[in-house]
Amino acid sequence: MTQMKSHLLRWRMRIVSWNVNGIRAVQRKGLFDPFLEALQPDIVCLQEIKAQQHEADVNLDGYDEYWHSAAKKGYSGTAIFSKHPPISVVTGLPANLVKKFNLHDDSFGNPNEEGRVVAAEFDDFYLVTVYTPNAKGDLSRLALRHEKWDPAFLAYVKALQKKKPVAICGDLNVAHTNDDLANPKANVGKAGFTSEERHGIEQLLKAGFVDSFRIFTQGNGHYTWWSNFSGARARNVGWRIDYFLVSSELASRLTAAEIHPDLMGSDHCPVSITFN
Secondary structure, eight states, X not given: OHHHXXXXXXXXXXXXXXXXXXXXXXHHTTOHHHHHHHHOOSEEEEEOXXXXXXXXXXXXXXXXXXXXXXXXXXXXXXXEEESXXXXXXXXXXXXXXXXXXXOOOOSSOOGGGSOOEEEEEOSSXXXXXXXXXXXXXXXXXXXXXXXXXXXXXXXXXHHHHTTSOEEEEEXXXXXXXGGGBSOHHHHTTSTXXXXXXXXXXXXXXXXXXXXXXXXXXXXXXXXXXXXXXXXXXXXXXXXXXEEEEEEHHHHTTEEEEEEOTTOOSSSBOOEEEEEO
């Protein structure tokens, strides 16, 4: 069994990440099964599940489920569903990094109780799914994110990368460059496009992680989140804030990195990578 699993991991794998903005809502719309059928993922990473495991009627045949729900009901949360049993799964950031970066309550809550990180170890890589704290419209959570969360998360994935290559996926709540949102000039300094938030993703890239989508696709017009107002999705007035950032060893094995805007169910669309 171990040899078969290792063989599968080395030859072909598709990993899909999706901020579902409420797993129960997607299920009520009847859009979760069509998503799985369309993409046929080996591993599914979800963000903003907004449910405890017992609250959601998810029973994926052939997938092992690893949930990290928020303490607050109906809020945040992440999960990994995998056809390939991982060696280990860890939820949350390590206690030593929480202490080092003083990552505790702010005026909004405790980010360590919001179910924001799940890491799964496989034979030849780590997979980390993350739902990065939103800076908020009034930027009330920007300091927590910039001064504490981003440095702590960076330290975490760099430590993992010393052991094995790492794939990071999820909603990073930031557009990296002008090409990653439809109206960059109008949004400079606003939540999701502040210099502080962009610095956080720059530090991940400087640490050796590669923006997988940009290996295959350049330019603007490629977005993963759209406002629910003013027909933004139909007009493709969006933001690219959902990513796969991968270690260079994994980047060299990629055969595709895609955005799937036609798959509905959330204000975000799924993103995926395929590698050998």
